[in-house]
Amino acid sequence: MKRVAYVLGLPVVLFAAWYLLSAGSESFYAPPLSTILESFGKTWTLDRLGTDVVPSLLRLVAGYALAAVIGVAVGVTIGLNRRVRATVEPVLEFFRAIPPPVLVPVIMLFAGIGNGMKIIVIVFGCVWPVLLNTVEGVRAVDSVQIDTAKAYGISGPARLGRVILPAASPQIAAGLRQALSIAIILMVISEMFAASNGLGFTIVQFQRSFAIPEMWSGIILLGLLGFGLSLLFRLAEGRALRWYHGLRDAQRRS
Amino acid sequence: MLEVSSLKKVYRSGAREVEALRDLTFTVDSGELVCLVGPSGCGKTTLLRCIAGLLEPTGGQVRLDGREVSGPPPGLAMVFQEYGRSLFPWMSVRDNVELPLKQKKITRDRRKTLVEQALDAVGLAGTESAYPWQLSGGMQQRVAIARAVAYEPSTLLMDEPFAAVDAQTRADLEDLVRALWQRLEVTVLFITHDIDEAVYLGQRVVMLSSSPTVVQDEITVDLPSTRDQLHTRADPRFTELRTHVYEQIQAAKRGLQLGGAGASS
Numbered sequence: 303m304k305r306v307a308y309v310l311g312l313p314v315v316l317f318a319a320w321y322l323l324s325a326g327s328e329s330f331y332a333p334p335l336s337t338i339l340e341s342f343g344k345t346w347t348l349d350r351l352g353t354d355v356v357p358s359l360l361r362l363v364a365g366y367a368l369a370a371v372i373g374v375a376v377g378v379t380i381g382l383n384r385r386v387r388a389t390v391e392p393v394l395e396f397f398r399a400i401p402p403p404v405l406v407p408v409i410m411l412f413a414g415i416g417n418g419m420k421i422i423v424i425v426f427g428c429v430w431p432v433l434l435n436t437v438e439g440v441r442a443v444d445s446v447q448i449d450t451a452k453a454y455g456i457s458g459p460a461r462l463g464r465v466i467l468p469a470a471s472p473q474i475a476a477g478l479r480q481a482l483s484i485a486i487i488l489m490v491i492s493e494m495f496a497a498s499n500g501l502g503f504t505i506v507q508f509q510r511s512f513a514i515p516e517m518w519s520g521i522i523l524l525g526l527l528g529f530g531l532s533l534l535f536r537l538a539e540g541r542a543l544r545w546y547h548g549l550r551d552a553q554r555r556s
Numbered sequence: 557m558l559e560v561s562s563l564k565k566v567y568r569s570g571a572r573e574v575e576a577l578r579d580l581t582f583t584v585d586s587g588e589l590v591c592l593v594g595p596s597g598c599g600k601t602t603l604l605r606c607i608a609g610l611l612e613p614t615g616g617q618v619r620l621d622g623r624e625v626s627g628p629p630p631g632l633a634m635v636f637q638e639y640g641r642s643l644f645p646w647m648s649v650r651d652n653v654e655l656p657l658k659q660k661k662i663t664r665d666r667r668k669t670l671v672e673q674a675l676d677a678v679g680l681a682g683t684e685s686a687y688p689w690q691l692s693g694g695m696q697q698r699v700a701i702a703r704a705v706a707y708e709p710s711t712l713l714m715d716e717p718f719a720a721v722d723a724q725t726r727a728d729l730e731d732l733v734r735a736l737w738q739r740l741e742v743t744v745l746f747i748t749h750d751i752d753e754a755v756y757l758g759q760r761v762v763m764l765s766s767s768p769t770v771v772q773d774e775i776t777v778d779l780p781s782t783r784d785q786l787h788t789r790a791d792p793r794f795t796e797l798r799t800h801v802y803e804q805i806q807a808a809k810r811g812l813q814l815g816g817a818g819a820s821s
């Protein structure tokens with residue numbers, strides 16, 4: 303209960319401040335929050351959610367999942383192999399340094415403007431934090447743990463699945479968390495360039511047709527979406543890494 | 557049979573070289589229990605890692621049952637000195653002990669029995685579902701021992717396995733090691749800092765010199781094979797043997813000081 307209050311406290315205060323400060327606003331571009339909320343209900347009907355939000359979310363999930371799988375698989379391969387790592391790492395840093403939105407027009411050239419393009423954009427942006435964190439996590443596995451596995455004949459898939467991946471999992475989770483916020487940004491951006499549906503597309507449409515309260519309501523929805531997804535992520539992480547948080551608490555106490 | 561011949565290990569990191577082992581030769585017969593003592597930093601852990609196939613020697617070789625060791629040999633179990641780091645914190649105590657057994661393709665029922673017996677033997681029945689980091693240091697060390705015991709190895713290497721347990725538990729574990737050794741006819745190489753422990757446990761005690769490390773001395777412990785904490789330790793022969801080992805270790809340490817002074821001048 304207390305924790306819920308902590309999580310929701312600041313957002314509630316901020317919203318209240320926005321509400322009060324914008325109450326008498328005459329500005330066309332910054333309408334009162336009451337107007338925006340009013341249009342929220344009208345704009346985001348079930349119908350709209352089905353045609354615009356669901357396709358966005360599906361692309362997000364597909365891109366994110368793909369990036370996670372590719373990032374972990376390639377990251378493990380690189381992390382376990384010192385020679386591969388030495389040759390590949392500079393190249394990775396180079397690709398990572400490219401802001402993914404820049405690539406949207408390029409990707410559009412060969413992937414068209416359909417779902418494929420948008421998913422590729424998300425994958426391209428998300429894969430780097432997952433990959434680099436996985437490399438780092440796998441590389442940093444305690445040598446005594448590896449030696450223990452070797453001494454007891456824990457080899458092949460069992461060593462990977464029962465020792466290396468779990469040992470690297472806290473770092474992999476950190477990469478996945480970074481990737482999640484990137485995924486949401488890219489979901490929107492990929493829809494701003496060329497699309498016929500989606501949350502980003504709708505917001506841009508509102509903006510171009512000067513439906514300002516509606517535009518703001520879309521932005522709020524986006525914020526809520528991001529908040530909800532990161533909450534889900536935190537829950538899943540807390541469950542999967544229960545051992546890690548317990549271990550850290552135990553170490554801090556001693 | 558375990559044969560270590562002219563074993564040499566030099567650690568190289570950049571321009572720095574550390575000669576951990578200079579020239580070690582000794583054997584441990586099949587089914588024998590040998591204790592190894594030596595000053596801190598003389599390379600005991602290094603030696604054990606070479607025997608376990610985790611470290612490649614710079615010179616010489618290790619043979620186990622006639623075959624040269626080039627990777628971890630099957631049927632070998634090791635209790636690491638860094639017991640806390642050698643347990644997997646994402647697994648319960650039960651899973652930690654069971655994982656190596658799964659790799660040995662032991663049936664489920666048999667695994668269950670082995671895990672239970674091993675945890676029971678080290679006095680940890682009832683902690684199966686705890687995580688290692690929820691246990692005290694001494695308990696963690698016993699989990700590591702249980703894992704080695706449940707594995708039913710033919711060769712058992714133990715690197716100061718009782719360092720973190722209290723005196724009473726230590727005495728119990730010493731008796732456990734001897735009982736297991738007698739029951740399973742396993743070859744045991746046991747490293748310890750504790751001279752009394754070495755004499756109490758071993759059939760033989762091998763003493764290492766300080767760095768540069770060679771075998772300083774070796775004695776056969778001619779005490780009766782049924783030993784118990786009270787009578788064995790009160791045996792005059794026990795006192796004689798431990799005095800001998802103690803003197804050798806002191807000599808080894810003086811060697812260290814002399815060597816150190818020589819190197820710095």
Ligand SMILES: Nc1ncnc2c1ncn2[C@@H]1O[C@H](COP(=O)(O)OP(=O)(O)OP(=O)(O)O)[C@@H](O)[C@H]1O
Nearest residue numbers: 567569574576595596597598599600601602603637
């Ligand atoms: N990975 C390593 N790299 C470089 N030097 C090392 C490494 N491991 C050990 N050494 C050195 O080798 C020597 C022997 O170390 P080792 O750990 O084998 O000693 P030990 O006899 O087990 O000591 P202790 O009784 O304190 O456990 C030490 O001087 C140590 O500094």
Ligand SMILES: [Mg+2]
Nearest residue numbers: 600601602637
């Ligand atoms: Mg050591």
